[in-house]
Amino acid sequence: HVSVNEQIVTGRLREDVILPCSFESGPNVIIHWKNRDTNIYSYYQDRDQLETQDPRYVNRLSLFPDFVTPVMEYEKKTTNSFLICTVFSVFPYPNIKWKVDNNTTISDKKERKEDDPFGPFHVNSRVNITGSNSSYQCAIENPLLKQTWTGRWTMKDVLHKMESENVLLSCKPENNFSPPNQDFTVTWSRVENGSSLLLACFKNSSQETLISQPQISWKEEPINSRDFSLTLKDLRLSDSGEYLCNITSNESTSLTMQTLH
CATH class of the missing domain: 2.60.40.10 (Immunoglobulins)
Structure with a gap:
């Protein structure tokens, strides 16, 4: 289906503007935007196609x-x-x-x-x-x-531990969470009223890992792993509370909550 229509859009200098374009959705959507004979934007095969985009429009257009x-x-x-x-x-x-x-x-x-x-x-x-x-x-x-x-x-079972013991805070993504070539980030935080304290972080795009306290360690090295559980060592009474694991990619977010008493 090919659609051609004309509409006047008023914009302000140095501000964003939306150029409307309505059509019936279906499989194999193909969209081309042109300014007269100049290619400014193309979308097909479920992604942007910018190889022939005019340089004046680079990083200025988004569908x-x-x-x-x-x-x-x-x-x-x-x-x-x-x-x-x-x-x-x-x-x-x-x-x-x-x-x-x-x-x-x-x-x-x-x-x-x-x-x-x-x-x-x-x-x-x-x-x-x-x-x-x-x-x-x-x-x-x-x-x-x-x-x-x-x-x-997801809320995990409440953990009951004694002082000076170690505890494993579990965090494993679902099997369909992320394709191998997709970037994702894992963060662990402790949640208190209205705020959270970052404990650990891993970014698979850069293979960077962060641990904020010597009392904490990864169960496994997160690089090439699908288990992002944390070990909390030598427990103190002040360690009681809620712990949140956040695994985020472009397609989904998985939050796993564990309460420690």
């Missing part, structure tokens, strides 16, 4: 901006805990669905912001964590590209 970088966060305030899924500067308006324990669909509270009623949109979706549920899943779908980003939060 469905930032859809691949949503965020899932855990937030604790006094006795209440929340999960928040956020997607920034997205177009068109995304579909967001929450499920509990891989089964029941639940309602959320959405906050929507946009500078223009036609987008792009900034959407914030929040649910309250209840004590009887052990996992939550947030799925954000771009209805045009048929792409879905998934965020998952």
Whole structure:
């Protein structure tokens, strides 16, 4: 299907502008943008194709901006805990669905912001964590590209340990988490009211690892591993609390929570 139409768009110097283009979605989407006879942008085979892009437009154009970088966060305030899924500067308006324990669909509270009623949109979706549920899943779908980003939060069993003992904080991604060539980041943090303390970090793109305290070590070297568990040694009473492992790629986020008493 080929569509040609003309529309006048007014922009402001040195500001972003959206050039509207509507069409029926389907397999093998092919999109070409031109300024007269100049190629400024192409999209096909499910990705940007910029080999013939005019140099004046390099790094200035984006189709469905930032859809691949949503965020899932855990937030604790006094006795209440929340999960928040956020997607920034997205177009068109995304579909967001929450499920509990891989089964029941639940309602959320959405906050929507946009500078223009036609987008792009900034959407914030929040649910309250209840004590009887052990996992939550947030799925954000771009209805045009048929792409879905998934965020998952899992609560592990509570750990009961004595002073001076060692404890293993478990964190393993699901089998389908990330293709071998996809970049991802692993962070461990301790969560307290309204804040978190970074304990460890690993970036597979640069193979960098970070440990913030001598009391902490990786169970296995994270390079070429799929086990990102931490060992916490020589426990003290002050170590009691919530520990969060965050594994994030462009396509998904996996949050694993463990409580230590």
